[in-house]
Amino acid sequence: xxxNAIEVKNLCFEYEEGGKHIDDVSFCVKEGSYTTxxxxxxxxxxxxxKLIAGLLEKKSGEIYVDGIExxxxxxxxxxxxxxxxxxxxxxxxxxxxxxxxxxFGLENHCVKQEEMEGIILTHAEKVNMMxxxxxxxxxxxxxxxxxxxxxxxxxxxxxxxxxDEATSMLDPQGKDEIKRVIRELHEKSNITILSITHDIxxxxxxxEVIVLNQGKxxxxxxxxxxxxxxxALNAIKLDIPFSIKLKKALDKEGVSINNHITxxxxxxxxxxxxxxx
Amino acid sequence: MGNITLGRYIPMDSPIHRMDPRAKIIAMLFxxxxxxxxxxxxxxxxIFVAVSIVIILAKLKPSFIWRAMKPMLFMLTFLLIINxxxxxxxxxxxxxxxxxxxxxxxxxxxxxxxxxxxxxxITTCLTATTKPLDMTLGIEDLLKPxxxxxxxxxxxxxxISIALRFIPDLIEETQRIMKAQExxxxxxxxxxxxxxxxxxxxxIVPLFVSAFQRAEDxxxxxxxxxxxxxxxxxRYRILKMHGRDYLLMFGALCILIGMIGIxxxx
Amino acid sequence: xQISFQHVSYIYNEGTPYEYQAxxxxxxxxxxxxxxAxxxxxxxxxxxxxQHLNxxxxxxxxxxxxxxxxxKASENPKQLKALRGDVGLVFQFPEYQLxxxxxxxxxxxxxxxxxxxxxDAIKRAKEALQMVxxxxxxxxxxxxxxxxxxxxxxxxxxxxxxxxxxxxLDEPTAGLDPVGTKEMMQLFKKLNSDYNKxxxxxxxxxxxxxxxxxxxxxxxxxxxxxxxxxxxxxRDAESCEELNILPPAVIRMKKMLNENGxxxxxxxxxxTALAKAIAKEVKHG
Numbered sequence: 001x002x003x004n005a006i007e008v009k010n011l012c013f014e015y016e017e018g019g020k021h022i023d024d025v026s027f028c029v030k031e032g033s034y035t036t037x038x039x040x041x042x043x044x045x046x047x048x049x050k051l052i053a054g055l056l057e058k059k060s061g062e063i064y065v066d067g068i069e070x071x072x073x074x075x076x077x078x079x080x081x082x083x084x085x086x087x088x089x090x091x092x093x094x095x096x097x098x099x100x101x102x103x104f105g106l107e108n109h110c111v112k113q114e115e116m117e118g119i120i121l122t123h124a125e126k127v128n129m130m131x132x133x134x135x136x137x138x139x140x141x142x143x144x145x146x147x148x149x150x151x152x153x154x155x156x157x158x159x160x161x162x163x164d165e166a167t168s169m170l171d172p173q174g175k176d177e178i179k180r181v182i183r184e185l186h187e188k189s190n191i192t193i194l195s196i197t198h199d200i201x202x203x204x205x206x207x208e209v210i211v212l213n214q215g216k217x218x219x220x221x222x223x224x225x226x227x228x229x230x231x232a233l234n235a236i237k238l239d240i241p242f243s244i245k246l247k248k249a250l251d252k253e254g255v256s257i258n259n260h261i262t263x264x265x266x267x268x269x270x271x272x273x274x275x276x277x
Numbered sequence: 278m279g280n281i282t283l284g285r286y287i288p289m290d291s292p293i294h295r296m297d298p299r300a301k302i303i304a305m306l307f308x309x310x311x312x313x314x315x316x317x318x319x320x321x322x323x324i325f326v327a328v329s330i331v332i333i334l335a336k337l338k339p340s341f342i343w344r345a346m347k348p349m350l351f352m353l354t355f356l357l358i359i360n361x362x363x364x365x366x367x368x369x370x371x372x373x374x375x376x377x378x379x380x381x382x383x384x385x386x387x388x389x390x391x392x393x394x395x396x397x398x399i400t401t402c403l404t405a406t407t408k409p410l411d412m413t414l415g416i417e418d419l420l421k422p423x424x425x426x427x428x429x430x431x432x433x434x435x436x437i438s439i440a441l442r443f444i445p446d447l448i449e450e451t452q453r454i455m456k457a458q459e460x461x462x463x464x465x466x467x468x469x470x471x472x473x474x475x476x477x478x479x480x481i482v483p484l485f486v487s488a489f490q491r492a493e494d495x496x497x498x499x500x501x502x503x504x505x506x507x508x509x510x511x512r513y514r515i516l517k518m519h520g521r522d523y524l525l526m527f528g529a530l531c532i533l534i535g536m537i538g539i540x541x542x543x
Numbered sequence: 544x545q546i547s548f549q550h551v552s553y554i555y556n557e558g559t560p561y562e563y564q565a566x567x568x569x570x571x572x573x574x575x576x577x578x579x580a581x582x583x584x585x586x587x588x589x590x591x592x593x594q595h596l597n598x599x600x601x602x603x604x605x606x607x608x609x610x611x612x613x614x615k616a617s618e619n620p621k622q623l624k625a626l627r628g629d630v631g632l633v634f635q636f637p638e639y640q641l642x643x644x645x646x647x648x649x650x651x652x653x654x655x656x657x658x659x660x661x662x663d664a665i666k667r668a669k670e671a672l673q674m675v676x677x678x679x680x681x682x683x684x685x686x687x688x689x690x691x692x693x694x695x696x697x698x699x700x701x702x703x704x705x706x707x708x709x710x711x712l713d714e715p716t717a718g719l720d721p722v723g724t725k726e727m728m729q730l731f732k733k734l735n736s737d738y739n740k741x742x743x744x745x746x747x748x749x750x751x752x753x754x755x756x757x758x759x760x761x762x763x764x765x766x767x768x769x770x771x772x773x774x775x776x777x778r779d780a781e782s783c784e785e786l787n788i789l790p791p792a793v794i795r796m797k798k799m800l801n802e803n804g805x806x807x808x809x810x811x812x813x814x815t816a817l818a819k820a821i822a823k824e825v826k827h828g
Contacts, residue, residue, distance in 0.1 A: 041720045042690055055497050076503075084501045091494035094502075096410040096442055103513035108503035110511045120513075138445045141585065152502065168718055171585045172747050172789060198720050239721035242792040242814075249818030255825050263796055271803045273825055450639075456599050457640040460632040461701060462656025464624065472656075479652070482642035486687065 011061035039212035083153030143174025298415030300522035550605035583762030631707030637698035
């Protein structure tokens, strides 16, 4: 049986000011999967990430991370298996240089000093930041800072990483860098990835997508299942991938074609019908 | 911001740069204390020569020290005027109308000027040759014995290092908000008092809002990466003392004892 | 009354080890009454360029002609204050410039700085808030209570209330969700068409450039690399790719299809046009 990396049951949350909230949300994230969470700003996406990471306290409901129930006593255990990359590249860079920032988490986990250098090098290599070990954050681009954040988390050997809109403040180049790192992680390791994002093309690459709307779970499923659920998507005015928009436009022109969530798949399909004529 | 030299680190490779920050801090403290003993011109001469040797070894330019000293000149001029008006002992140097300048007024100002110069030279020797990060580590290690009397050595060090880490970011942020408000017609240089107050508010309020946001983000990031204040943690950077470090501290101690000696017996 | 840059250069931290030439002999004429996109990689000089438009930065050499004024190195900055009211500059993440107790007061702050009377400033503020779609029940709220997208609207209203003829926006949709982005871009389109404002937008998003802008300026290493109409610029994917710019999805799709045996020619403006062109080929071979 497949294990769940994250299980959320009947989760509720309210801010003190009574603003945004999470309303009876339940979902599971499969171990080793690449799951994305989408929804408008204010839909509660980031709040859920912070609840799972134990940075906010839930009002009611249950959260299990790697089989461990999230509560005050288990917080340290959960922090050992779960890492989170935040949105703002500047505000999560804690060390004075790249190597010090990667070391920060290791120091907290009381890793022996002799072992640290090796671990830092390995993980700087993984995110392609070897050349910048002694650089200060002011001399790095947003994408580079986010890569350092990822290295710092990987060094702590997590089983789950949450990306909380980790690409939204980056330029196109930085976005591509981070998406590539995420994809590589998913392919080469067994780490479960939960990525909160607005990037519809990133969603198309993921195994499973969770759609939130006004603090409630709207949809969950594989990207193609979710994106073809036109009624539900229209109701919450969510953006859809380009290939699906094109398919709809083609339908109107009397060209029917299979469902695709990537442009490449669609091109292949179209070429087939082109040459068959 | 490019003009401030006092307290700035100058990246270079010199024997002084390579020394242990703890040794440098302790040596600095010894010599700073030594200045406060009235050891006369001989004493100051000795300290000046010793510190100059360190400055030469550290490959620092005299002009760098001079630029750090410059902002103090105004203060010294002011001091000279006060002293000239107040101190009326020693020989009369010259008289203009009813005002006479006494030698002690000049001498006492000169004393302070020399001390100030020496202090700046000594502190510059430390700050210009020690990376902020190493400085923090040095302070943490030196404070460690005091943790027994509840001095939070590690927390102080963490505080300093985070402050240092975010200073460039905050300067950038300030400049951005200034430009944004200037684009809304704010004039930070001119205007009536009421306008000036509004101008300052329009800068301070956004700065606070963003600083709080930053602090919250940072706290989340630190917590998520397993940081808990007061908990035991290991350290990536370990400081190590070498022969030359002991030599530096010993030299500084000799100066201190020498000055006490001169002040007491000569 | 065009906007024109003539041999403009700008250097940051001149005479220090951190010296950096951000603009290098920029010559550029920007069409009045149009939406012009300014694109280019981070560090290409986009932001430096737009900060010259309201004289926040003065050129080291060269001059800028804008709204019958001339900005050059020797200009006394005091003379240029009035210009700031005519050329509204909205910075990146403008929500961080909100500081007043209420939304209405914050929006009225700009006009008041240009000696508009209290009463008129409030009137203008209300108009500007209406333009950006902030409802009246929010006028007396603290700007800090609003959501991210609303804060940004209020901040933009704060610039609009100065009634600028030229509106310059530095990455106005950064950090907004797709719906927020779309609404924001539609707002600029409306300001351009209904209120006849000349608009310059610094952006990284080619879909926005393709869909909403008239002209495009590509900056590279402090110089203008390309300046042309959007239609021309996106005619084929190659010219974008040469500049290391990912073309809009429609153009990418067109290119991919043509590489695989299709022959889609001519201008494709949107997804409907693309679907029509595909249908034509599939049906008639």
